[in-house]
Amino acid sequence: MIARRRLSTGVRALLALLLTCLAGFPLFWIINTAMTPTTDLFQGQQRLVPDISRTLDVFSVLTTDTPFLGWMANSAVVAFGTTLLSLVMATMAAYALSRYKFVGKGPMGFLFFATQMLPEALLVVPLYSLFAALGLLNQLSGLVLVNTAFAMPVALFILKSAIDNVPYELEESARVDGCSPLSILQVMVVPLVAPSMAAAAVITFFDGWNEYLFATTFIRDRSSWVGSTGLASFIGEFSTPLDTVFSAALVFTIPAIIFFLLMQRKIVSGLTAGSVKG
Amino acid sequence: MTVTTSARTQRATRRRRFSWTPYLFIGLAVLYLLLFAVVPLLKGLDLSFTNTRLLNPTAGKYIGFDNYDHLLGSGAFFKSVVTTLVYTAFTVVGSLALGTVSAFVINRFFPGRILARAVMVMPWAVPTVAVVLVFRWIYNDSTGVANAATAALGLGERGWLTDPSYGMLSVVLATVWKVTPFVMLVVLAALQSVPEDLYEATKIDGADSYSTFKLVVLPFLLPTLRVVALLMTIWSFRRFEIIWLLTGGGPVDVTTTIVIDVYRQAFNNSQLGLAAATGMLGLLLSLIVTAVYFVVEQRANKQNGVNA
Amino acid sequence: MPTIEFDQVSKNFAGNTVIKGFDATVADKEFLVLLGPSGCGKSTMLRMIAGLTDISSGELRFDGVAVNDLEPKKRNIAFVFQSYALYPHMSVRANIGFPLVMDNFKWWHHIPLVGGFARRALMKRGDIAGEIDQVAEMLELTDYLDRRPKALSGGQRQRVAVARSLIREPALYLLDEPLSNLDAKLRTQMRAEISALHDRVQKSFVYVTHDQVEAMTMGTRIIVLNDGVVQQYGTPKEIYDRPANTFVARFIGSPPMNLVPVTFTDRGADMFGNTLSFAPPETLGEQAMQLGIRAEKVRVHAAGQDDGQAGYPAQIVTVENLGAETVVGFKFGSEPHDFEVGARASRDLFYAKLVGDVRLEHGQMCTVSFDPGDVLWYSTESGELFDSTQMASS
Structure with missing residues (x-):
């Protein structure tokens, strides 16, 4: 029995090693490529060990020769804006869907779900003309608005099932103690679904940070570009050295990974509380 | 005890009061989606009945169902439908299988588990554009590590992104790599919600690990897997960036899914009307799949005697 | 303070009538117990008094004023929930102080973020902090004020819930099975504490329970409910001595x-x-x-040893010795039967509660007697x- 368990632990560890290598390799390859001189890269002489001593050189080239850091700052504005706006609206809407019965609840719930089906490529043209009319083209705030439309429903689903699990008696007790519905939401519900809020925050943050299609069609000024459009502009051009391009990719990836790892524990528990099931 | 006449009672009878509160809470989000999703959608629908062109967008004329007639009569559209279905099938099956296996591996202790989990979920956090960049480099014909590996194994070299027989595979592999962690996290969450006493009960009843899986784990897992499959499917239908930036729909259109088709018609051929019609048909496909899902789900619930 | 009047109060829920035309007038300072089996509508009744559930028809009056449409907060009540509903993310201190803090909220304190600061400031205010300390002292919670509810035992949590209801000095205390999550010993102790509390604060209590011992020991008035219908309203003694119908007769008293x-x-x-x-x-x-x-009014003697009074022949089926008393289950009849152990045997049993240890045995024939x-x-x-x-x- 113990021998069998040891064996299965061994198999598990081996499988985990394999999966970890598969998942980790492209990441490792970004680092490795960023640390290899461009001349070596194009001669097919990329070694398997990154030359870490090049780190500082590579990043100083990135900061001085390209406006990439500025684009990242724009990405940060878009991502945080999307997160904030999505969470505020999603929390309130999720609370209404979880706790109240009202006329039109079904259609409204379907509306939130249906946006998950809408292809961005279909909406990009009508949204372009809408944003032109609203004067929101070339503006980061425009990107926040459009990203929120796609990110907010996901946050809503996570939060709704989390709020479903908050004991209703807590809210009734707060009502007896004199809380208004808005106070109940702030004082009782939000602190109690904090892990799910974190999970929703990470997911909406990624939406804002990664988004490319709307960013590339709505933002024309090079200075207003975001990280994703800036990075994509390197694809297929040869004036920027490849190691610099990959260092940009690395720098663009690191904040997302750090943000994610910091929240990882909360994401798993947040997804458990707001488990996607049913 | 006081007994009073029923006339009083009749007067005191009150309807349940109508409350604005839920509408105040949900209103902002609903209006928001109406403005930024429903209005553009209706505008897209309107556009799909016109021959509007990108260069002169105000000169479009209503042409009825001509766009739809054209699409349904063209082989190219059906090819993009098939491409979409193939891409969706492979990414959904691949990510679900890999994600579920990963979740089972990670769910139990082994040395280095925390590190392994951190690495295994990281692809989810990598921005799509960075994913594309590194996979293009890996797939590179002359200097890519994919070819270096196949050559070293004696399998020869391939045009991963240039050979039409490998284009779809390459795109699917990159997509699966990127989306698997989401499946893994959700399945992991579902696994952790299986009550510990259920495991213990089956252990006391002398069940082997296969029946434990079948009787305890699977019932908890299946609803989750079904929802994840649905989400993965409708997300695959509309996934644009990773395909567009990896292959642009090529080589020779083998990765031209419906949304790539929409984008190319709009921005490369500047036919906004036709693009909108294509998008609408794509949306219809998503709706059909979703409807099928809900029918299947309801039937499954009925079978299990669950009133959902 | 208030006299509570129920005037044909009814509750319909999804087409079902949960409470049917409930009528009662409860005087001030009573300890009213709503007693009944689970699902009888007693909790719904309490929640209607609190304003947490709408009243479908009829009128509820405090001191003659209809309160049907009054918000819970405006009813000047405190509610102790079965699960205690302690706020898990707040310290015991913040839990106890919460009603006072909310009492001092101005309308603009409900605005996001402002509320957080306002609550913190109010918690530090001298009078509020003083009252928290005083209530905590009274319920022996002083040492636990900075803990979270999770770090407390069941009894301590229960006391925090009571403290939170005490602090605002409401006119009416509503308690929904507050002792059901405690173990037997603690329950007896808390029973006495809550009764003592009622004596001290001199306010009206409405207490929901399915436990007849709680009802008999704590209540000054009891309403027995079944299927949403009042079965009897009276003092514990009236209800015990003269059950108004067979439901109450079977529900009250053990056996x-x-x-x-x-x-x-x-x-x-x-x-x-x-x-x-x-x-x-x-x-x-x-x-x-x-x-x-009543079982304690029944006398049982072994056959042939009767005390001269008229008796009826019976056979003993069960004997439960509880130490101070013995409960004997018997069936009438002069012919001995073989009673197997199990549900069939214990069906249709009659009981006698006898003082002390009685020398009676299972299967033995006996004589049963009682006073007309x-x-x-x-x-x-x-x-x-x-x-x-x-x-x-x-």
């Missing part, structure tokens, strides 16, 4: 009151083939009735008590 079928023939009242030495003052034309007798004065008569058809005084007046 429940014996209800023995009696038929009337030419020869007199017949009980399992024995002719009774007495009969109801009036049979009201009914062919059969049920004879109600201890007997109540119930209609077989309606289950209602035949009240001789009522019959006289009607």
Whole structure:
């Protein structure tokens, strides 16, 4: 029995090693490529060990020769804006869907779900003309608005099932103690679904940070570009050295990974509380 | 005890009061989606009945169902439908299988588990554009590590992104790599919600690990897997960036899914009307799949005697 | 403070009537217990008093003023939930102080973020902090004020819930099965504490429970509910001594009151083939009735050792020795039977509660007797008590 368990632990560890290598390799390859001189890269002489001593050189080239850091700052504005706006609206809407019965609840719930089906490529043209009319083209705030439309429903689903699990008696007790519905939401519900809020925050943050299609069609000024459009502009051009391009990719990836790892524990528990099931 | 006449009672009878509160809470989000999703959608629908062109967008004329007639009569559209279905099938099956296996591996202790989990979920956090960049480099014909590996194994070299027989595979592999962690996290969450006493009960009843899986784990897992499959499917239908930036729909259109088709018609051929019609048909496909899902789900619930 | 009047209060939920035309007037400072089996509507009743559930029809009045549409906060009540509903993310101090803090909220304190600062400031205010300390001291919670509810034992949590209800000095305390999550010993202790609390604060209490011991020991008035219908309203003694119908008779008392079928023939009242030495003052034309007798009023003697009074032959089926008393289960009949252990054997048993340790054994034949004065008569058809005084007046 113990021998069998040891064996299965061994198999598990081996499988985990394999999966970890598969998942980790492209990441490792970004680092490795960023640390290899461009001349070596194009001669097919990329070694398997990154030359870490090049780190500082590579990043100083990135900061001085390209406006990439500025684009990242724009990405940060878009991502945080999307997160904030999505969470505020999603929390309130999720609370209404979880706790109240009202006329039109079904259609409204379907509306939130249906946006998950809408292809961005279909909406990009009508949204372009809408944003032109609203004067929101070339503006980061425009990107926040459009990203929120796609990110907010996901946050809503996570939060709704989390709020479903908050004991209703807590809210009734707060009502007896004199809380208004808005106070109940702030004082009782939000602190109690904090892990799910974190999970929703990470997911909406990624939406804002990664988004490319709307960013590339709505933002024309090079200075207003975001990280994703800036990075994509390197694809297929040869004036920027490849190691610099990959260092940009690395720098663009690191904040997302750090943000994610910091929240990882909360994401798993947040997804458990707001488990996607049913 | 006081007994009073029923006339009083009749007067005191009150309807349940109508409350604005839920509408105040949900209103902002609903209006928001109406403005930024429903209005553009209706505008897209309107556009799909016109021959509007990108260069002169105000000169479009209503042409009825001509766009739809054209699409349904063209082989190219059906090819993009098939491409979409193939891409969706492979990414959904691949990510679900890999994600579920990963979740089972990670769910139990082994040395280095925390590190392994951190690495295994990281692809989810990598921005799509960075994913594309590194996979293009890996797939590179002359200097890519994919070819270096196949050559070293004696399998020869391939045009991963240039050979039409490998284009779809390459795109699917990159997509699966990127989306698997989401499946893994959700399945992991579902696994952790299986009550510990259920495991213990089956252990006391002398069940082997296969029946434990079948009787305890699977019932908890299946609803989750079904929802994840649905989400993965409708997300695959509309996934644009990773395909567009990896292959642009090529080589020779083998990765031209419906949304790539929409984008190319709009921005490369500047036919906004036709693009909108294509998008609408794509949306219809998503709706059909979703409807099928809900029918299947309801039937499954009925079978299990669950009133959902 | 308030007299609570229920005037045909009803509750319909999804087409079902949960509470049917509830009528009662409860005087100030009473300890009213709503007693009934689970699902009888007693919690719904309490929640309607609190304003947490809408009243479908009828009127609820505090001191003659209808409160149907009054927000819970405006009713000047405190509510102790079955699960205590302690706020898990707040310290004990913040939990206890919360109602006071909310009392001092201005409208603009409900704005996001502002509220957080306002709450923190109010918690530090001298009078509020003082009252928290005072209530905590009274309930021996001073040492735990900075803990989270999760770090407390069941009894301590219960006291925090009580402290939170005490702090605002409401006119009406509503308690929903507050002791059901405690172990037996703690329950006895808390029972006494809550009774003492009622004496001290001199306010009205409404207490929901399915536990008749709690109802009998704590209540000054009891309402027995079943299926949303009031079965009886009275003092504990009235309800115990004169259950208004067979439901109350069976529900109150452990073991429940014996209800023995009696038929009337030419020869007199017949009980399992024995002719009774007495009969109801009036049979009201009914062919059969049920004879109600409390178990402690029943005497049992081993066969052949009767005390000279008229007795009825029976066989002992169960003997439960509780130390100070013994509960004997028996069946009427002069022929001995083999009773197997199990559900079949314990069905249709009658009980006697005897003082001390009694030398009776399972299967033994015996004689059962009781005084006619201890007997109540119930209609077989309606289950209602035949009240001789009522019959006289009607």
